[in-house]
Amino acid sequence: MWNELLYAFQEVATLPNFLAMFAGIWGGVIIGAIPGMTGTMAVTLALPFTFYLSPVTSILLLVALYKGSTYGGSISAILIKTPGTASAACTVLDGYPMARAGKGGKALNMALISSCIGDFISNISLFFLAIPLATFALRVGPPEFFMLMAFSLTIVASISGRSLVLGIISACLGLLLATVGEDMYGSFRFALSEDMKSGLGMVPVLIGLFALPELIKMIVFRPEDNAAAMKLGDNRLTLAEFRGSIKSICRGSIIGVILGAIPGIGPSTAAFFSYSEARRTSKNGDKFGEGELEGIAASESANNGACGATMIPLLALGVPGDVITGVMLGAFMIHGLTPGPLLFQNNLGDVYALFIGILFSSVFLFVAGKATAGAFTKISRIPQTLLLPCILILCVYGIYSIGASPFDVTVLLVMGVVGFAMMLLNIPAAPFLIAFILGPMFEDNMRRSLAISRGDLGVFFQSWISWGFFALTVLFVILTIRREWKKWRDNRDATSASAH
Amino acid sequence: MNQNRDFYAGLVATVFFAVILFVLIPIYVKVPSFIPGFAPPPDMWPRVVAVIGLVMGVLALVLAFPKMREASRNQVEGFGNRILGNKTHLMRFAGILIVFAAFVYGMPLIGFVPATVLLLGVLFVMTGNFERKFWMIGLAIIFPVLLYLLFTEVTHTPFPKGKLLSANISHLTTLI
Structure with missing residues (x-):
C-alpha cells in the first residue's frame, strides 16, 4: 500500500496537476462569487476541456472547481447579500450584517478557514470510507447494482424538487433520452436522424441543461443587475475568535461528511442543518443572524465538508450523489474509466493519486482564497448581461471542439430550451441529469440480470443486498408519499376553510 | 401563479x-x-x-x-x-428560438466565426441593457475571434469556414 501511495504521490506532484488544481480553485471561486453562476455550471463548462487532459488531471480540475465554487459562493453572500451558490444561503444571514458593520474581511477569513477545515476532514473521510465500501461492493452483481441505482434515483428524485412526482417525471425524461442511439445488442432506438444513431453526447446535454437556462431566463425576464458590493473593512481574525468557533467548525464538518455521503442530499442541506444545530447549541445562539462568526463557521464548514464526501458513493459504488458528481462520472467515462469497485481493483494507482490530489486541493483553496480575497470582491460586480452571452459562446466553441460536429451544438441549444422549460414548470433538473448518466448502466444491469435468469424477475430478490436496497427504496417512497399526502391534505383543509 | x-x-x-x-x-x-x-x-x-x-x-x-x-x-x-x-416574455422567448435556429442553419453557410460574432451581438442586444455599448461591441467581435484562435491553435479543431465564403473565395481565385 505504502509503495502505491508513494507512486501516486509522484504521479500527482507534477506541474500539469498543480496548474489544473490552481486553475480549478481560482476558476471555481470566480464563478461561485458571481451571483447566478453555480458550481454545477463551473464543472460542466470545464468538461469539454478535460478531453485534452489525463484522467487524474481532469478529475482534479473538476474537484478543484467544485471546492472553489462552494467557497466562492460565500464571497457574494457576505459582500452583496446574494449567495453565489445555494449552499452559501446560510452564510448571508451572518456574513452580510458583519460586512455592513465594516467586518467583511473578518467574515471572509472565517468562511475561508472553516471551508478549508471542513474540506480537509471531508477528504480524510473519503480516503478511509471509500476503500472499505468499494471492497464490499465487489460482492455485488448486476441485480444488486440495478436495485442500488433504483434506490439512488428514488432519493435524488424525491429530494431535488418540491414533489416526488415531478422528480420521477424528470428522471423518466433523462432515462428516455439516454436510450437514444444504438443499444447493447445493436438495435437503433429513437434514431430520428443519421446523427442520432450514435446517441446524444453527454457533454452537450449536461452543459445545455445547466448553463443555458440561466441565459434564456435573463433574456426573457430581464431581472435587476447585481447589487453593490460592500467593502472588506476589518480583515483580522483573532485566535480567540477562531477558538470560539472551533466546535461549530468540527460539528459542521462531520455533518457535511455524513450528509454529503448520502446520495441526493449534498452541501446545501448540510449547511442549513449545521447552521441550525450551531444556533441551537451555541451560547451566542440568540445573536445568530445579526453578524455572528460562529454562524458563518457552521455553514461554511458543512458545505465544504460535503464536497469530498459526495465523492464516496461515486468512487466506491459508481453512483453519483448529486449533479456535480454526475458530471464527474461523465468525465471518468470520457477517459474510459468506470467508477465503482472495479476502479479500485484495476486502477488503484489512479484512485490513490486522486485522493492525494484532493488533499492537496484543500491547501490550494486556502492559499488562493487568502492571497486574492480582495480581487475576488470585484468579480461579484461583473454584470450578467455581459457574462452570460459570453458563456454561451464559450460553450458553443467547447462543444464543437470535442467532436467537430454541428449536431452537438444543436443538441446544446435544444437542451438549453428544454432546461428553461423545465425551470418554468418546476421540474427539477438534477434527477434528469443523473438518470441520463446512469441510464445506460441501469438498463444494462437490468437486461443482463434478466438474461442470466432467463427472464425470471425473481433474480432481483435473490440476495440480502438486493432486498436491503429494495426495502430502503420502498421505505423512502412511503415516507415521501406520506409527506406529500400531509401537504396535500393541509392544502385541501386550507381550501375548504377559505371557502366557508 | x-x-x-x-x-x-x-x-x-x-x-x-x-x-x-x-x-x-x-x-x-x-x-x-x-x-x-x-x-x-x-x-x-x-x-x-x-x-x-x-x-x-x-x-x-x-x-x-x-x-x-x-x-x-x-x-x-x-x-x-x-x-x-406576458406577451413580451413570449416574444422574447420566440426571439431566442429564432436566433438559435438561425445560428444552427446559418453557421454552415457563413462560417463558424462570423456566426458566433453575430450570435453574441444579437444576444447582447436581446439582454436589453445598453449601458455598456462599447464593451458589448468589443466583446462581440474580440471574444469569438480569441476563442477561435485558442481552439485552432491548442486543440486543432477544424471549424467550418462557411459554404458561401468558400464559394466566393474559390470564385475569386478562378477569376484571378
Whole structure:
C-alpha cells in the first residue's frame, strides 16, 4: 500500500496537476462569487476541456472547481447579500450584517478557514470510507447494482424538487433520452436522424441543461443587475475568535461528511442543518443572524465538508450523489474509466493519486482564497448581461471542439430550451441529469440480470443486498408519499376553510 | 401563479410520454427478429420508462386539481389571459428560438466565426441593457475571434469556414 501511495504521490506532484488544481480553485471561486453562476455550471463548462487532459488531471480540475465554487459562493453572500451558490444561503444571514458593520474581511477569513477545515476532514473521510465500501461492493452483481441505482434515483428524485412526482417525471425524461442511439445488442432506438444513431453526447446535454437556462431566463425576464458590493473593512481574525468557533467548525464538518455521503442530499442541506444545530447549541445562539462568526463557521464548514464526501458513493459504488458528481462520472467515462469497485481493483494507482490530489486541493483553496480575497470582491460586480452571452459562446466553441460536429451544438441549444422549460414548470433538473448518466448502466444491469435468469424477475430478490436496497427504496417512497399526502391534505383543509 | 404550474407540468408530461409510448416507440424502436439468449427486447426498457412517466404525468394532473379549484375560486386569471398578459416574455422567448435556429442553419453557410460574432451581438442586444455599448461591441467581435484562435491553435479543431465564403473565395481565385 505504502509503495502505491508513494507512486501516486509522484504521479500527482507534477506541474500539469498543480496548474489544473490552481486553475480549478481560482476558476471555481470566480464563478461561485458571481451571483447566478453555480458550481454545477463551473464543472460542466470545464468538461469539454478535460478531453485534452489525463484522467487524474481532469478529475482534479473538476474537484478543484467544485471546492472553489462552494467557497466562492460565500464571497457574494457576505459582500452583496446574494449567495453565489445555494449552499452559501446560510452564510448571508451572518456574513452580510458583519460586512455592513465594516467586518467583511473578518467574515471572509472565517468562511475561508472553516471551508478549508471542513474540506480537509471531508477528504480524510473519503480516503478511509471509500476503500472499505468499494471492497464490499465487489460482492455485488448486476441485480444488486440495478436495485442500488433504483434506490439512488428514488432519493435524488424525491429530494431535488418540491414533489416526488415531478422528480420521477424528470428522471423518466433523462432515462428516455439516454436510450437514444444504438443499444447493447445493436438495435437503433429513437434514431430520428443519421446523427442520432450514435446517441446524444453527454457533454452537450449536461452543459445545455445547466448553463443555458440561466441565459434564456435573463433574456426573457430581464431581472435587476447585481447589487453593490460592500467593502472588506476589518480583515483580522483573532485566535480567540477562531477558538470560539472551533466546535461549530468540527460539528459542521462531520455533518457535511455524513450528509454529503448520502446520495441526493449534498452541501446545501448540510449547511442549513449545521447552521441550525450551531444556533441551537451555541451560547451566542440568540445573536445568530445579526453578524455572528460562529454562524458563518457552521455553514461554511458543512458545505465544504460535503464536497469530498459526495465523492464516496461515486468512487466506491459508481453512483453519483448529486449533479456535480454526475458530471464527474461523465468525465471518468470520457477517459474510459468506470467508477465503482472495479476502479479500485484495476486502477488503484489512479484512485490513490486522486485522493492525494484532493488533499492537496484543500491547501490550494486556502492559499488562493487568502492571497486574492480582495480581487475576488470585484468579480461579484461583473454584470450578467455581459457574462452570460459570453458563456454561451464559450460553450458553443467547447462543444464543437470535442467532436467537430454541428449536431452537438444543436443538441446544446435544444437542451438549453428544454432546461428553461423545465425551470418554468418546476421540474427539477438534477434527477434528469443523473438518470441520463446512469441510464445506460441501469438498463444494462437490468437486461443482463434478466438474461442470466432467463427472464425470471425473481433474480432481483435473490440476495440480502438486493432486498436491503429494495426495502430502503420502498421505505423512502412511503415516507415521501406520506409527506406529500400531509401537504396535500393541509392544502385541501386550507381550501375548504377559505371557502366557508 | 405558482399553483397552476403542477397542472401544466403534468399535462406536458402526460402528452409527451403518451406520444413516446404510442407513436415513437412503435415507429422508431425496431425489435430484431432474433435476440440472442434470453435478453429482453430493445423496446422493453423505453416502454417501462414511458409507462412510469405517463402514470406520473396523470398523477401530477390529478394532484393539481385541488389547487386549480382554489385558484379559480380566488378569481385568479386563466392561462389564456396570462399568456396574453406576458406577451413580451413570449416574444422574447420566440426571439431566442429564432436566433438559435438561425445560428444552427446559418453557421454552415457563413462560417463558424462570423456566426458566433453575430450570435453574441444579437444576444447582447436581446439582454436589453445598453449601458455598456462599447464593451458589448468589443466583446462581440474580440471574444469569438480569441476563442477561435485558442481552439485552432491548442486543440486543432477544424471549424467550418462557411459554404458561401468558400464559394466566393474559390470564385475569386478562378477569376484571378
